[in-house]
Amino acid sequence: MNTICDVHCHFFSSRFLEILVASNRQHLPAAEHSTVISGLLGWETPTTPEELADRWVRELDLHKVSRAALIASIPGDEDSVGIAVAKHPSRFVGFFMFDPTAPDAGARLKRALGDLRLRGVALFPAMHKYRLDDERVDAVFKAAEEQRAAVFAHCGVLTVGVRKKLGLASPFDLRLGDPLSLSAMASRYPTVPVIIPHFGAGFLREALIAVDQCPNIHLDTSSSNSWMKYHPGLTLDAVFRQALRVGGPERLLFGTDSSFFPRGWQRPLYDAQLEAMALAGVGAEAQARILSGNFERLFPLNS
Ligand SMILES: [Zn+2]
16 A cells, blocks of 8 residues: 655645735634635635644545645744644644745744744745745745755746635736746755645746756646646646656655645545556656655654
């Protein structure tokens, strides 16, 4: 049986929903945000971070997933994931969406990587409007180097399902999610593990160049990879084959991009990736690295 670690899950806490809606000035009392919004979305209402963490553990157990990275998915929600990680340190690794352009960025970064013991800084340059080779990103890499954390940088196409469903404006500048700018920065910090989700989400060629250029850059395999529609005839097995040809099996991390309940952990994406790997002729050893070995190497337990 395969050992599975999922490097890409979103922790959609009640605080996440509160901040998401408050920042878009929908006039509801803050305490009601998560109930009202999760009702609108057809989600289970997230209660406390502790209970949501337990919900995730039950879900991982159900699907025999050993460990998962949980992403605090809006700046300001680091504490929720901090609580989840503190409660289940052997199951979760904490990532957090971080905006390096925010006035309190320095203190927030320090606290998340320090007191809260989160292990991955998640950058969304197209959303927060900065370049990945900006000096503010340099400060992120410096902190990650000191604290032995990873940098997760969303490149390429960015659609946030929950924003879409709620009709929230998403004025993203996709040009800023450039894997080549990221490689310029990553090459200065060779000990910092870097993760580009969704094979570069449309910037496959640039992501592969970045992987080839920087031994510390990894790709995650998560989501339905619907960006493949921009490449005529491209299939997921061809994507795996090419990524393995360029970077080898050490540079791919399995992920699903699972997020809300009751949908829970997205087993169909796991099944589709297993099928693609089989078609691509990925051997058992390489597959084990992709499904769990690389995750365990980057995020060892008790570190
Ligand atoms: Zn995601």
